[in-house]
Amino acid sequence: MISLRWLMTALLILAVAATAFGKGDDPFADPEREARFRHIAQELRCLVCQGESILDSNADLAKDMRAKVRELMREGRSDEAIRRYMTERYGDFVLFRPPLKPATWVLWFAPALLGITAVGVALVIARRRSDRHPQVLSPEEHDRLRRLLDDENDQI
Amino acid sequence: MIGELGLFALVLALVLALMQAALPLAGAHRGQRQWMAVARPAAVGQLLMLALSLAALATAFLQNDFSLAYVAENSNTALPWYYRLTAVWGAHEGSLLLWAVVLGSWSVAVAAWSRQLPEIFVARVLGVMGLVSVGFLAFTLLTSNPFERLTPVPAEGRDLNPLLQDPGMIAHPPMLYMGYVGFSVAFAFAIAALLGGRLDAAWARWSRPWTTAAWVFLTLGISIGSWWAYYELGWGGWWFWDPVENASFMPWLTGTALIHSLSVTEKRGAFRGWTVLLAIVTFSLSLLGTFLVRSGVLTSVHSFATDPARGAFILGLLILVVGGSLVLYAWRAPRLAAGGSFGLVSREMALLLNNALLCVAAATVLIGTLYPLALDAFGLGKVSVGPPYFEAVFVPLMLPLLAMMGIGSLVRWKRHAAGPLARTLLPAATATLCAGLASLWWLGEVPPLAALGLALSVWIAWTSVQAVADRVRGRRRRWQALRTTPRSVWGMALAHFGLAVFAAGVTVVSTLDLERDVRLAPGESIEAAGYTWTLQSVRSTEGPNYSAERGEITVNRDGRTVATLYPEERVYRMQSNPMTEAGINAGLFRDFYVALGERRADGSWTVRIQLKPLVRWIWLGTLFMALGGGLAITDPRYRRLTERARLGAEAPA
Amino acid sequence: MKRLLMPLVVFVALAVLLGVGLTLRPGEIPSPLVGRVAPDFTVESLRNPQRSVSLSDLRGEVSVINVWASWCAACEDEHPYVMALADEVPVYGLNYKDERDKAIAWLDRQGDNYTASLYDPDGKVGLEWGVYGVPETYILDAEGVVRKKHIGAITERTLREEILPLVRQLQAEAES
Numbered sequence: 015m016i017s018l019r020w021l022m023t024a025l026l027i028l029a030v031a032a033t034a035f036g037k038g039d040d041p042f043a044d045p046e047r048e049a050r051f052r053h054i055a056q057e058l059r060c061l062v063c064q065g066e067s068i069l070d071s072n073a074d075l076a077k078d079m080r081a082k083v084r085e086l087m088r089e090g091r092s093d094e095a096i097r098r099y100m101t102e103r104y105g106d107f108v109l110f111r112p113p114l115k116p117a118t119w120v121l122w123f124a125p126a127l128l129g130i131t132a133v134g135v136a137l138v139i140a141r142r143r144s145d146r147h148p149q150v151l152s153p154e155e156h157d158r159l160r161r162l163l164d165d166e167n168d169q170i
Numbered sequence: 171m172i173g174e175l176g177l178f179a180l181v182l183a184l185v186l187a188l189m190q191a192a193l194p195l196a197g198a199h200r201g202q203r204q205w206m207a208v209a210r211p212a213a214v215g216q217l218l219m220l221a222l223s224l225a226a227l228a229t230a231f232l233q234n235d236f237s238l239a240y241v242a243e244n245s246n247t248a249l250p251w252y253y254r255l256t257a258v259w260g261a262h263e264g265s266l267l268l269w270a271v272v273l274g275s276w277s278v279a280v281a282a283w284s285r286q287l288p289e290i291f292v293a294r295v296l297g298v299m300g301l302v303s304v305g306f307l308a309f310t311l312l313t314s315n316p317f318e319r320l321t322p323v324p325a326e327g328r329d330l331n332p333l334l335q336d337p338g339m340i341a342h343p344p345m346l347y348m349g350y351v352g353f354s355v356a357f358a359f360a361i362a363a364l365l366g367g368r369l370d371a372a373w374a375r376w377s378r379p380w381t382t383a384a385w386v387f388l389t390l391g392i393s394i395g396s397w398w399a400y401y402e403l404g405w406g407g408w409w410f411w412d413p414v415e416n417a418s419f420m421p422w423l424t425g426t427a428l429i430h431s432l433s434v435t436e437k438r439g440a441f442r443g444w445t446v447l448l449a450i451v452t453f454s455l456s457l458l459g460t461f462l463v464r465s466g467v468l469t470s471v472h473s474f475a476t477d478p479a480r481g482a483f484i485l486g487l488l489i490l491v492v493g494g495s496l497v498l499y500a501w502r503a504p505r506l507a508a509g510g511s512f513g514l515v516s517r518e519m520a521l522l523l524n525n526a527l528l529c530v531a532a533a534t535v536l537i538g539t540l541y542p543l544a545l546d547a548f549g550l551g552k553v554s555v556g557p558p559y560f561e562a563v564f565v566p567l568m569l570p571l572l573a574m575m576g577i578g579s580l581v582r583w584k585r586h587a588a589g590p591l592a593r594t595l596l597p598a599a600t601a602t603l604c605a606g607l608a609s610l611w612w613l614g615e616v617p618p619l620a621a622l623g624l625a626l627s628v629w630i631a632w633t634s635v636q637a638v639a640d641r642v643r644g645r646r647r648r649w650q651a652l653r654t655t656p657r658s659v660w661g662m663a664l665a666h667f668g669l670a671v672f673a674a675g676v677t678v679v680s681t682l683d684l685e686r687d688v689r690l691a692p693g694e695s696i697e698a699a700g701y702t703w704t705l706q707s708v709r710s711t712e713g714p715n716y717s718a719e720r721g722e723i724t725v726n727r728d729g730r731t732v733a734t735l736y737p738e739e740r741v742y743r744m745q746s747n748p749m750t751e752a753g754i755n756a757g758l759f760r761d762f763y764v765a766l767g768e769r770r771a772d773g774s775w776t777v778r779i780q781l782k783p784l785v786r787w788i789w790l791g792t793l794f795m796a797l798g799g800g801l802a803i804t805d806p807r808y809r810r811l812t813e814r815a816r817l818g819a820e821a822p823a
Numbered sequence: 824m825k826r827l828l829m830p831l832v833v834f835v836a837l838a839v840l841l842g843v844g845l846t847l848r849p850g851e852i853p854s855p856l857v858g859r860v861a862p863d864f865t866v867e868s869l870r871n872p873q874r875s876v877s878l879s880d881l882r883g884e885v886s887v888i889n890v891w892a893s894w895c896a897a898c899e900d901e902h903p904y905v906m907a908l909a910d911e912v913p914v915y916g917l918n919y920k921d922e923r924d925k926a927i928a929w930l931d932r933q934g935d936n937y938t939a940s941l942y943d944p945d946g947k948v949g950l951e952w953g954v955y956g957v958p959e960t961y962i963l964d965a966e967g968v969v970r971k972k973h974i975g976a977i978t979e980r981t982l983r984e985e986i987l988p989l990v991r992q993l994q995a996e997a998e999s
Binding site for chain 2: 827828830831834835837838840841842843844845847849852853
């Protein structure tokens with residue numbers, strides 16, 4: 015098992031190191047077009063480098079994929095169509111921005127829900143605390159606190 | 171021979187760690203002073219043994235002792251000696267040893283600077299740290315022995331990963347581990363307090379400097395890593411939301427929350443249960459990070475070679491440490507008193523919201539990092555969660571946090587009437603509004619979000635300066651007032667100011683940077699961003715263990731050369747994958763950044779040219795944050811307190 | 824008390840997830856091609872540049888496409904099992920991002936009983952098929968639908984337990 019994993023790694027490295035055949039990866043002369051290309055390529059994941067976009071990767075496969083994106087752009091395909099082309103071959107894994115679908119609802123909505131809940135809880139706690147009678151420490155505790163905290167109130 | 175010595179020392183360290191864990195904890199439970207007294211000497215002995223073990227490994231690297239498998243895997247005779255030394259922590263086994271050494275150092279630091287704390291409390295703290303150490307040393311010895319022999323002994327080693335052959339790598343892992351592992355002190359304090367049944371303001375004050383120290387190291391470690399990635403990975407990014415980066419960012423977020431919550435517990439006796447929980451969570455996230463990096467459950471550029479047995483072991487460790495402490499928390503925390511009351515407009519409230527937002531941010535990073543794993547586990551397919559996701563969800567969480575920060579620095583404890591507070595904040599708010607409008611008008615096409623980012627930077631910078639200035643204003647002896655301002659106030663102001671600098675840098679570099687891929691033949695020029703970039707030449711050069719193509723690119727403006735850059739394309743002999751070494755000209759207000767792509771058949775090169783405005787502010791800001799933290803630790807009241815605590819000596823619980 | 828147990832509950836869920844995670848293989852990316860008709864292509868034959876081979880030639884019976892390259896170390900390891908597989912079912916070799924003479928020399932050395940060898944020097948077909956690392960092996964049914972993609976080297980065990988049973992099952996389906 016270990017050696018198999020090792021081999022997998024080795025062959026991936028080889029795939030990276032193999033001589034480049036990627037052609038057609040020359041930048042567009044039109045800056046706007048190039049910017050559009052960058053935007054698309056930045057959000058596509060290079061599959062062999064695990065964690066880099068195809069825009070930033072030196073890997074051979076990334077070069078091929080860049081060339082393909084440029085080719086599809088020259089054919090006049092829309093951003094959406096180019097992304098679809100890639101997902102039809104590599105699956106959603108190739109997208110750095112996961113598509114919104116039932117399986118990713120939690121991913122996309124959890125931060126907002128958590129944020130609202132957390133702020134709500136904080137407000138409830140604060141409300142409860144502000145109503146309460148201030149003397150909640152036991153006399154000994156209070157005394158001890160006073161001794162420890164006799165620095166100025168506005169210290170942090 | 172040296173390998174056996176190292177291994178032997180490691181085994182002895184484990185034995186001492188066992189003693190450091192078992193005897194003091196049992197002694198604290200049964201009130202046996204002699205048992206408790208073992209804690210300090212055991213911690214010192216353990217560190218000595220670990221240091222010896224690390225020294226043995228370092229010696230093996232320096233002597234090119236390829237009879238050790240770890241050395242053969244990660245070094246080479248052509249590797250310069252300083253990289254042979256840093257190769258000690260260049261891969262899994264050695265970095266784990268470093269982890270243990272760092273933990274040992276923190277234990278000894280606690281042992282040395284806790285003379286004034288109650289004996290029983292120190293015994294528990296060191297005992298808990300010893301337990302953690304036992305876990306990690308067992309892990310090292312059973313699954314990841316760096317002293318494993320290799321037969322037959324190869325004549326040459328496979329060399330260190332070229333990415334790691336870099337000065338940034340000397341400092342990054344030790345700093346990061348100092349941070350990660352440093353939170354074990356706050357954790358041990360929390361567990362000791364739960365065991366003893368008392369969590370009071372004194373406890374909070376004891377933990378504060380330790381927590382801040384760990385936070386300072388983690389801040390530095392993360393920023394060095396980010397700086398390293400910026401210049402070493404060759405594409406000019408400084409943060410990638412890679413799982414391993416996220417693993418270090420999560421404890422940073424909750425650690426930041428912990429620092430603030432500790433201040434409330436210390437000053438007002440409130441949020442005790444929450445503070446304890448945060449201390450546990452922060453260290454747990456450090457452990458989780460270790461698991462994620464070393465188990466291979468997530469793929470990442472940074473991950474170590476993986477082995478399922480190691481993953482299972484760390485998971486077991488994680489369950490014992492985190493599960494155990496959370497059970498203890500659920501069992502003991504109900505005894506905690508609730509603490510003082512406060513109004514809706516008060517520093518407590520501001521810090522409560524700060525904590526809420528920081529924890530949600532950490533949870534968001536956690537969800538994003540583990541989501542691909544979760545979907546895969548449920549058989550729902552594979553997805554990638556990358557920078558576009560994190561940027562989309564993280565920024566909306568950070569903006570209210572930044573807004574809250576400005577208020578938090580100036581609002582009073584307990585209760586602050588809304589009217590006076592509004593008057594205090596009026597100048598800052600005015601400046602913020604002006605800054606926002608000015609950046610919209612002046613920079614023209616910036617997105618409104620960027621203007622908001624800049625405005626909030628001004629808001630934080632202004633309020634953090636005001637936090638100090640307000641102490642001086644209206645006093646007759648201003649100099650005196652400035653001098654008596656506590657260091658913790660200075661520290662807070664500096665750290666917050668650092669965040670303002672950081673936020674300004676991030677905003678500007680992510681909206682106004684220029685990045686272009688161009689094709690240049692030697693002698694050719696291109697105009698970009700008002701500069702003329704000329705590829706003067708590309709020559710072959712030889713390094714100690716690599717050969718390279720070295721370009722010379724000049725950047726001109728108005729006929730004057732403002733920068734000359736030397737990007738390289740390196741091929742390391744042993745590992746033979748091409749590496750891009752960027753050519754960078756750093757400046758306070760902008761970096762010129764170029765990287766060579768590949769050579770074309772016609773002799774031209776693809777070159778990536780980048781102009782990165784204010785990118786240095788990112789690291790300058792984090793440096794201020796770390797300095798602020800460092801300043802706060804030196805506040806004399808932490809030393810005064812310990813003396814006082816001794817006077818009001820505690821009875822054993 | 825219930826409130827205080829919340830963190831523990833969250834952690835237990837997390838630990839279970841991580842435990843399951845240990846059994847997964849993050850390096851393997853499932854192919855969306857599985858269950859769909861394989862994309863068509865026409866490429867040169869490896870040994871004979873004048874001859875071109877199309878995917879449509881493969882229809883009508885169960886077939887296997889094995890993606891390999893002479894620079895790929897793991898391909899050497901799996902080659903004997905690929906050859907064993909070729910005794911049971913037509914196996915087409917897709918030579919990926921390679922040089923023709925090196926590839927032919929490799930085949931002559933390692934043994935060649937591929938039904939045909941296809942030549943894809945610039946990885947065009949590879950991209951269409953979603954190849955991301957060699958070796959990869961696709962199993963197609965008689966209708967030309969991709970039924971399985973095996974990523975990484977075929978071993979004696981995977982051949983016996985995963986690939987051959989599927990091939991036989993597909994062949995039985997095709998006959999009935």
